[in-house]
Amino acid sequence: MEQTFVYKPEFVCSRQITIVHEDGIIKKVTFVGGCGGNTQGVARLSEGRPIAEVIGLLENIVCPATREHRTSCPAQLAQALKKIQS
Secondary structure, three states, X not given: OOEEEEEOOOOOOEEEEEEEEEOOEEEEXXXXXXXXXXXXXXXXXXXXXXXXXXXXXXXXXXXXXHOOXXXXXXXXXXXXXXXXXX
C-alpha cells in the first residue's frame, strides 16, 4: 500500500521533502525550496529505486553552504529515507 512521508530537513535550503513509497520502493519525491534543478534531478533519479539503494548513494554528501553541519539536500533525503526504514 502506497504511503506518504513528509520530512522537515535541517540546515539546508529546502524546507520540506515529501516521499511517496510502497514496498520499499520510492514512487515520488518532491522538495519544497532548495536549488530547483538539483533537487528535481535528485528526486527523479530516486524514483523507482529501492530505499536502501538511495540511502547508500546520497548519505554523507556535503553542500558547500552547509560545511558547518556537513549535510546537503540529497543527504537530508537519505535521512528521511532512514526514518521510513525504522
